[in-house]
Amino acid sequence: MLNGKAILFCAFVAFGGFLFGYDIGVISGCLIMDDFVKRFGTSNGSGGFVLDANRQSIITSLLSAGTFIGALGQAFTADRFGRKRSITLWSAIFTVGVVIQTASRHSIAQLSVGRFIAGLGVGAMSAIVPLYNGETAPKAIRGTLIVLYQLQIITGIFISYVIDLATHSIPNSASWRVPVGLQMVWGLFLIVGSLFLPDSPRYLLGLKREADARRSIASVNGVDIEHSIVDETIAELSVAIREENEGGKATWLECFSTRNMLWKRTLNGMMLQFIQQLNGQNFYYYYGDTFFQSAGTSLNPFVIQVILGGVSLAATIPALRLIETWGRRRSLILGAILEAICAIIAGLVGHFLVPPGASANPTPRNKQGGDVMIAFAVLHLFSYSLFWGPTPWVYLGESFPLRVRPKAIALGSATNWLWNFLLSFFSPRIAARIGPLILMIFFGMLIFGAVFVYLFIPETKGLSLEEIDELYRAHVKPWNSTNWKPSPKHIDAQPSMGQRFTMEKSSREEQSIN
Structure with missing residues (x-):
């Protein structure tokens, strides 16, 4: 509890x-x-x-x-x-x-x-x-x-x-x-x-403050300091810290080494963050009010933004379940295709049916085009929130061994922020020149994203860190990874970190007695 x-x-x-x-x-x-x-x-x-x-x-x-x-x-x-x-x-x-x-x-x-x-x-x-x-x-x-x-x-x-x-x-x-x-x-x-x-108990253990770490774990879990949950957590963290320190301190360059195919895993994480930022959703979030003012619609642009936000929120809730039932690859590929369809329709309709200055002189033709553009913007954000919003972060959090995980995740996060900055800086300038056709840029990136995921992103749903390591070492083709099964040693014989710690501790105690 x-x-x-x-x-x-x-x-x-x-x-x-x-x-x-x-x-x-x-x-x-x-x-x-x-x-x-x-x-x-x-x-x-x-x-x-x-x-x-x-x-x-x-x-x-x-x-x-x-x-x-x-x-x-x-x-x-x-x-x-x-x-x-x-x-x-x-x-x-x-x-x-x-x-x-x-x-x-x-x-x-x-x-x-x-x-x-x-x-x-x-x-x-x-x-x-x-x-x-x-x-x-x-x-x-x-x-x-x-x-x-x-x-x-x-x-x-x-x-x-x-x-x-x-x-x-x-x-x-x-x-x-x-x-x-x-x-x-x-x-x-x-x-x-x-x-x-x-x-953080891990931070405290790193400073060799085990007593403080135990109190921290007990407090968060609502148990006594001698509870088995505390012992198991301490065991897992101790093993993890020791594994991370093997061979000296991990460097940033190690994230791109050939060890366990780390270079491929790091680049996959960075690329998913890059593609996520160029899905087009942040263009609506940052500049949606300004963009929809030119749509010739009778709706208040602030009301439109509330609708977009509500749709995004509603779509993210089922993502909590779909991420485990549909898997990572299927979610990313399907999401990219759905968003690409929305982007190309909204972009072409906005360009041909919503002439510049529509908000100043709205006509029935402009209003219809504006309504279509807004409808597909809503569908675009719905698809993003359901698939591409959470999935790249989930993949980033589960794809790296303990030793380099903090640095590899940092590289993926930094990639996200870098392209977030570039998008927010250049989008209004580009939109000022080509208007709704800016959505064609996002359309092209989404098609690229679907192809990239098919060719390079393996399915990691339901796999432990050790099994993901085996998946990459086995050079399994991403399009075959959905049906890939780990070897029996990872299914039945691989002890947990807590079990390994307990066995090692028992062995040391027996040696000290003897």
Whole structure:
């Protein structure tokens, strides 16, 4: 059974994803709020103001630039100060960035610096929270937290859309300061929540503080310090730490070595993150309000964003189940095909049936085209949230041996943030030139993604880390991996880490007696 601290732990871990998702969504609505455009845009020459593509890209992309640096920087603070205190530190940095943004009056430089600083915290949290979870979570909930993290990202996006809808008509700066400033509450929640969490038992064991590690495990699991769960967890962590230290400290270059086909596994993880970012979903999340203003639809663009967010949230919930029933390969290939169909239809309809300036002079023809474009945008995001949203993260978390897992996951995460930054920076510039045809770029990437998964990504559903190692060493063709079975030694004879630790401990005790 899970005690109150374990429940608090689950809520805290999931909220790290909420933080990221909320920031993605909230800026999308701000970009078309009248007061925001007036303060941070430029004069259009006729008494009004406009937020051009260059300013949009600066405002949105600076957060992603910060996340990339933060994701790498956390590796140093997590080892130096511990996981728990590192979470507190980066949450505080995020909150400072939000304060700077909220206090901005007319300076786009101040707003952008605030988003960069907030991005440092978001990026660091995106790496620290899963790391802390993997080292601390009770076994009963550890397996579902990867997809749950993605679910909370989508929840954050949806809530931000709802708040933007509620405040956008306020005729002053409160229209955007309220949704942006609310992030201070999210940051304070993380700071305060971290104070009630035990530190990572793996981190404590690495410092040879076994007594503290035992108390941490017992607290999270709601059991006595002498309980068998505590002994088993200590055993597994001790073996894992010893295996990671064999042959000296693992280097970054080892992730690309030929040992156990690590180079292929690392590149697969990085490529899936790259393809995920170029699915097209973040274009809608970042610039959906602006994009749909030109669709000639009668719907309020803020209402459209709420619909998109709600659909994404609804689609992510069944992904918790489908990831284990459908498998990784099938989910990725099917998702890429469905999204590609949506992208090409929305792109061509938007280009040929929604001429530029449709929002200023909507006609029945423009409205019909705009409605079709929005409908397929909704289907696009539904397919993404069901398949490509969670699956690359699941694959990244289960595809590497213990020795290099932190570094290999960091490389995949950094790839995600890098392309998130490039997409948010260049998308408005590209869309300003070619309009809805930007969706054809995503169409091409999705077709490439389906082919790449078929040729290079093996099925890892239901396999242990040892069995995944065997799968790669056996050079099984990815298209044959779904029916591949591990050798009997991995099915019946392979002892768990806890069993190996216990046997080794017993052997040492017998030797000392003799």
